[in-house]
Amino acid sequence: xxxxxxxxxxxxxxxxENATMNCSYKTSINNLQWYRQNSGRGLVHLILIRSNERxxxxxxxxxxxxxxxxxxxxxxxxxxxxxxxSYFCATDVDNNDMRFGAGTRLTxxx
Amino acid sequence: NAGVTQxxxxxxxxxxxxxTLLCAQDMNHEYMYWYRQDxxxxxxxxxxxxGEGTTAKGEVPDGYNVSRLKxxxxxxxxxxxxxSQTSVYFCASSYSYQLAGEQFFGPGTRLTxx
Numbered sequence: 001x002x003x004x005x006x007x008x009x010x011x012x013x014x015x016x017e018n019a020t021m022n023c024s025y026k027t028s029i030n031n032l033q034w035y036r037q038n039s040g041r042g043l044v045h046l047i048l049i050r051s052n053e054r055x056x057x058x059x060x061x062x063x064x065x066x067x068x069x070x071x072x073x074x075x076x077x078x079x080x081x082x083x084x085x086s087y088f089c090a091t092d093v094d095n096n097d098m099r100f101g102a103g104t105r106l107t108x109x110x
Numbered sequence: 111n112a113g114v115t116q117x118x119x120x121x122x123x124x125x126x127x128x129x130t131l132l133c134a135q136d137m138n139h140e141y142m143y144w145y146r147q148d149x150x151x152x153x154x155x156x157x158x159x160x161g162e163g164t165t166a167k168g169e170v171p172d173g174y175n176v177s178r179l180k181x182x183x184x185x186x187x188x189x190x191x192x193x194s195q196t197s198v199y200f201c202a203s204s205y206s207y208q209l210a211g212e213q214f215f216g217p218g219t220r221l222t223x224x
Contacts, residue, residue, distance in 0.1 A: 004152070031211075033212065040218075041218070042114070042200055042202075042215030042216050042217050042218055043153070043200070043213075043215045045212045045213065048211065088153070090153075097155060097158070097168060097169070098155070098213070099155075099169070100152030100153040101152045102150060102151050102152045103152060
């Protein structure tokens with residue numbers, strides 16, 4: 001069963017705008033990760049946030065984690081057409097097992 | 111470095127046929143994984159390996175077998191393919207001693223079972 005669920009399922013914005021995607025999960029976690037998948041390609045790791053962290057930045061990416069609400073958000077600032085992709089959150093079920101959500105499909109219009 | 115590679119990229123099988131998907135990584139990773147991705151769903155873990163000679167079941171292991179005879183290779187086998195196994199299959203690898211740390215993914219294999 002899926003552990004993480006992303007919201008919204010699809011998001012369409014103009015270039016230069018910010019994009020926010022949310023992830024909710026069900027059980028306690030050690031860490032949460034965000035991945036990007038371009039059409040027809042494998043997943044690429046974006047950022048990992050541990051359960052004792054509340055916010056993390058990487059370039060134009062900002063991830064927050066609220067363990068009390070079992071939720072995380074991914075913010076992409078000043079979006080570009082090249083950011084068009086599907087974004088997935090993944091949470092660890094146990095040491096060796098990660099569960100992925102169904103993803104948010106982001107379209108950035110030039 | 112090539113990273114994670116998968117062979118083949120595409121394959122069409124008839125129901126009941128068998129095949130093996132090959133995953134290779136050149137990053138000396140201990141952990142390797144096989145996932146399947148179906149439309150509208152996230153990746154689901156089929157099997158994984160925490161080291162050469164070891165394998166374990168993931169979330170959806172039925173109908174698949176795996177082997178890890180060499181550290182750099184992880185094979186996924188379908189003994190008798192079924193239409194329900196039509197999917198895109200991804201292999202991934204990661205460093206050891208990290209709790210579900212960053213995984214590096216291959217480009218995927220698109221399998222169709224008729």
